[in-house]
Amino acid sequence: MELVVYGIINSITLSLISLGFTLVYSISRVPNFAHGALYIASGYLTWLFLNKFLGMPYVMAILLGIAITSAIGAFIYQFVLVRIRGMEISEIIATYAIGLAILEGLRWGGLRGGTFSLPTFFAGSVSIFGVSVDYQRIIIVGAGILTFALLYLFTRYTKIGLAFRGIAQDERAAMMLGINSDVTAILSLAIGSALAGLAAVLLLPLGNIVVETGYNVLIFAIAVCVIGGLGSWGGVVAASFIIGFAQILTEYFLSAHYQMVVALLAIIITLLIKPSGIFGKQKELEERV
Amino acid sequence: MDAMMRKERIDRGLKVRTEGIYAISSLREILYLMGPRILLIAGLFALPFVFELAPYWKKVINIMCAYALLALSFDFLANYVGLVCLGGAFFTGVGGYFAAIFNTTLGMPIWLSMPLATIAGAVFCTFCLLPCLPLRGVYFAIVTLMYPLLFTRIIEALDILGGTNGMSGIDAFPNAYLENYTIIAVVLIFLFGMRRFVNQDIGLVLRGVKDNDQAVRASGISVTRMRIIAVFIASLIGCFAGAYIAHLYMWAGISLFALDFSIIPIAAVVIGGGGTLVGAIIGAFILVPLSEILRAFGTFRIVIYCIILTGFIVFKSEGIMVYLQRKYHQFERWVKV
Numbered sequence: 001m002e003l004v005v006y007g008i009i010n011s012i013t014l015s016l017i018s019l020g021f022t023l024v025y026s027i028s029r030v031p032n033f034a035h036g037a038l039y040i041a042s043g044y045l046t047w048l049f050l051n052k053f054l055g056m057p058y059v060m061a062i063l064l065g066i067a068i069t070s071a072i073g074a075f076i077y078q079f080v081l082v083r084i085r086g087m088e089i090s091e092i093i094a095t096y097a098i099g100l101a102i103l104e105g106l107r108w109g110g111l112r113g114g115t116f117s118l119p120t121f122f123a124g125s126v127s128i129f130g131v132s133v134d135y136q137r138i139i140i141v142g143a144g145i146l147t148f149a150l151l152y153l154f155t156r157y158t159k160i161g162l163a164f165r166g167i168a169q170d171e172r173a174a175m176m177l178g179i180n181s182d183v184t185a186i187l188s189l190a191i192g193s194a195l196a197g198l199a200a201v202l203l204l205p206l207g208n209i210v211v212e213t214g215y216n217v218l219i220f221a222i223a224v225c226v227i228g229g230l231g232s233w234g235g236v237v238a239a240s241f242i243i244g245f246a247q248i249l250t251e252y253f254l255s256a257h258y259q260m261v262v263a264l265l266a267i268i269i270t271l272l273i274k275p276s277g278i279f280g281k282q283k284e285l286e287e288r289v
Numbered sequence: 290m291d292a293m294m295r296k297e298r299i300d301r302g303l304k305v306r307t308e309g310i311y312a313i314s315s316l317r318e319i320l321y322l323m324g325p326r327i328l329l330i331a332g333l334f335a336l337p338f339v340f341e342l343a344p345y346w347k348k349v350i351n352i353m354c355a356y357a358l359l360a361l362s363f364d365f366l367a368n369y370v371g372l373v374c375l376g377g378a379f380f381t382g383v384g385g386y387f388a389a390i391f392n393t394t395l396g397m398p399i400w401l402s403m404p405l406a407t408i409a410g411a412v413f414c415t416f417c418l419l420p421c422l423p424l425r426g427v428y429f430a431i432v433t434l435m436y437p438l439l440f441t442r443i444i445e446a447l448d449i450l451g452g453t454n455g456m457s458g459i460d461a462f463p464n465a466y467l468e469n470y471t472i473i474a475v476v477l478i479f480l481f482g483m484r485r486f487v488n489q490d491i492g493l494v495l496r497g498v499k500d501n502d503q504a505v506r507a508s509g510i511s512v513t514r515m516r517i518i519a520v521f522i523a524s525l526i527g528c529f530a531g532a533y534i535a536h537l538y539m540w541a542g543i544s545l546f547a548l549d550f551s552i553i554p555i556a557a558v559v560i561g562g563g564g565t566l567v568g569a570i571i572g573a574f575i576l577v578p579l580s581e582i583l584r585a586f587g588t589f590r591i592v593i594y595c596i597i598l599t600g601f602i603v604f605k606s607e608g609i610m611v612y613l614q615r616k617y618h619q620f621e622r623w624v625k626v
Contacts, residue, residue: 101595257446
């Protein structure tokens with residue numbers, strides 16, 4: 001029972017992490033290698049607002065942290081990516097370089113050791129099926145499901161959301177219908193970064209804010225997206241559950257060191273058997289060269 | 290009324306005549322063509338003598354050349370085959386550990402362990418990267434990004450190959466000159482060898498793989514096979530750098546998988562000018578001494594590289610070498626419009 005409960009929690013954690021990455025990729029086709037850095041940046045900003053600007057309530061700090069992260073994402077597109085749009089090599093190098101600059105800059109700026117941590121929203125824990133789960137993890141599950149529901153409604157019933165889907169499915173046709181590709185791309189980066197920030201403030205209270213988490217988050221996000229099929233929404237959920245449970249099982253039977261190995265093995269196996277991922281059916285031909 | 294002026298660029302006469310075929314008629318023209326090359330070769334060979342009195346900087350020359358090799362490998366993969374390798378450290382790590390195993394465990398002498406480690410490492414790297422080669426370039430970037438981290442974790446977790454302490458007791462080079470000249474010679478051989486290679490038929494096909502893979506496929510050539518060849522050559526260069534570094538430090542550890550080996554070559558290529566091969570080496574020769582001078586800044590150096598890198602990509606994507614080549618082969622003048 002413990003395995004099932006924690007497996008579900010871990011899976012939802014993973015899908016929260018990778019949601020931002022897949023959103024950006026599916027809409028603007030930019031592999032955002034700065035995703036992990038934005039995650040850590042958001043956590044650090046929230047910590048900064050909470051501890052350095054005294055008197056700011058927690059909710060306010062969280063909202064400001066997410067808003068600034070989202071602005072960083074939009075800036076990255078507006079000032080860097082827009083100039084190299086479509087040049088895949090430059091896009092990958094530029095986003096990776098920005099991500100590294102943020103992460104290593106934070107490390108240099110003093111983000112070291114276990115001294116930075118966010119408080120949990122509510123202390124205490126509750127027992128589910130005889131397994132004790134703290135409130136924070138329950139909030140994560142609730143927030144994860146809520147985010148997915150909101151995104152579903154957003155992409156189906158609002159004008160911007162429909163524009164997103166239009167650009168994702170066929171960029172040229174969407175542009176002919178008057179959808180501005182650059183504006184949607186900026187918005188997608190802003191929302192993707194905000195999702196990274198949201199994941200950060202939800203998940204970071206469970207541990208410390210350390211730079212290494214940024215790299216891990218990036219890798220897990222990529223793993224989930226590749227296995228689910230780059231840019232596929234249903235794939236993200238399915239892949240998070242596969243990797244989530246695989247990780248919990250290896251952690252239970254082997255050791256926590258193997259989490260990364262599981263992620264990479266899963267990627268390699270996916271690439272060997274079905275390169276377009278679990279739900280990447282309609283784009284299967286595009287992925288192969 | 291002042292007329293509008295515009296800058297006009299004109300190719301030098303010799304450049305016009307000798308594009309592709311070398312129709313040279315005088316010593317001056319020979320010098321014009323050979324000059325830059327001779328300057329590079331002679332300059333590299335003279336370097337250890339120039340720094341004769343500064344042993345510390347002689348060590349820096351070695352590291353500089355090792356990074357130049359990595360940059361060369363990145364430039365070849367990115368700009369001739371279209372595969373972005375975000376984990377140059379994977380090559381150095383694999384090469385270094387193979388050299389350590391061959392030298393300490395199997396007791397091979399240094400002149401055998403380095404070449405063997407290079408080849409064995411290249412085979413191993415190519416095999417590891419095999420699954421992502423039939424796919425679009427972004428998968429290659431993703432997988433190469435993960436491998437160095439993965440191998441670090443595996444070595445830490447399983448405590449194999451010396452674990453976190455690494456493998457020590459690797460043979461050093463007999464003397465400092467051999468140390469210098471081995472790597473200088475290898476850099477020059479790989480540089481000019483690669484220049485030849487990319488201008489042959491296979492180089493043309495590889496560029497086709499980058500620019501239009503469907504056309505290559507339509508010509509009945511396997512894209513995957515071409516990429517396997519390219520990745521093998523690139524990892525050959527990278528693994529040699531790794532094996533050399535292991536012998537240089539007489540130690541192989543998880544720091545061979547460090548981020549520096551991934552990011553400095555990328556920055557060097559972007560600064561030096563992608564697609565020129567020489568540019569990669571020039572870029573490394575600029576960046577590595579710079580990073581030695583900035584040693585006091587610690588990890589902040591990576592931030593500096595990344596900012597320079599992004600700046601060059603956005604504002605000066607041609608890089609230094611392409612700019613210099615243009616200045617060398619063309620002259621400019623202002624003309625009335």
